[in-house]
Amino acid sequence: MKKSVILILFIILISSSFIFFKGQAKDDRFITYEVDLNDKEVKLYWKDEKDNNFKSIQNLKNWLETKDQTLLFATNGGMYKKDNTPQGLFIENFETKSNIDTLSGNGNFYLKPNGVFYIADNNQAKIDVTENFNLKKNIKFATQSGPMLVINNIIHSAFNENSKNLNIRNGVGVLENGNIVFAMSKKEINFYDFATYFKKLGCKNALYLDGFVSRTYYPEEKWIQTDGNFGVLIGITNK
Template identity: 50%
Template structure:
């Protein structure tokens, strides 16, 4: 066995000490990064998220949920006030309304739109394109003829027994899992509205009160128990909800989803 000289011994000791110091510094730096992450990437408790979002629940079995695009003369309703007046003229009351999906410059739906069982705009199967609509998977919110509400990805949709349907994107929650493209702490902030299905089959409509990222918006639906939820639109989004003391005016929409009586 080869014997170490005194110089070699101290050299080995110095190297060992240096390696231990490096290892300790790595642990310290890692801890600092983890602690900083907690502050840099904000996470909101359920109560905090709920305070940032206005929401409305509708039972499609017990309440009348209707999709609107054009009136009898072929004119777009465009906004809640015109829809409210048209309903009043028929002795109907507008209880709640929200813009219901993305649309083209001529206010036509960007994807599938079904009204009273008639396909007025075809399914958009295009996989790539500009904007959130094409962040795959996108999806469809629809109501069947027996008044059951569903949200599903577009590739899993079959147009059978459908009374109303609107296509938008991206999906926020797919079978209980958040969309894979969403990033916690993302600075992609905007007003956002969406729709999800609660465990009992009721419909959950939501719109952020201030700018919010996709991750936090999707988290809200997941915390409410939605297995599937769909993004409807962004900065153009508005809501008519007297029960929440909010009746947005203005706006120019394609599809409007409304609860009436």
């Protein structure tokens, strides 16, 4: 009897420890959303059927409601030019609407390597370094941004652990089980700490989306930011 009680207590302790350590991956400094592509619909949006830019999450939310769809989660999906056109590659419903950018330049987008986040028609998501990206006909959605945060499980070499370059940041990663994870910092943070968070979550590859302008809509967590003036938006609805 005593041995049985000890065994049960041991199992409870181990289980509790597992939950505790597993929970350490998530961090209260971030809004985090994990999504299974087989369960939810993940799409990239730029313009409506009248060729009007959505620009804000609120506009996207309103438009989806006219289609009897409920927006579950949304965030801005990459950098954009002054006229709200996507910077770099943008593919929507298999159509390339903005070409890939392999040039060099200034700013976060060009802090090489940058990368491409994309979803194929087989419901598989992936993030590739731009130089390794292969444009295929089966790519349904894609957005290019930069810099990469994590590359093959290694934090971008340009990031410094004690950097004072602090900003609000949002990004996307792909987990080993194929799920997509989005994260946005609630407060200003440096690139190294942001990349470290994605690595702790289990992302071998993660991509920076944007900085201080970033917005995230996640009503389930009572995080509702629907303003903004963006290019590409990422929206998630039920299938």
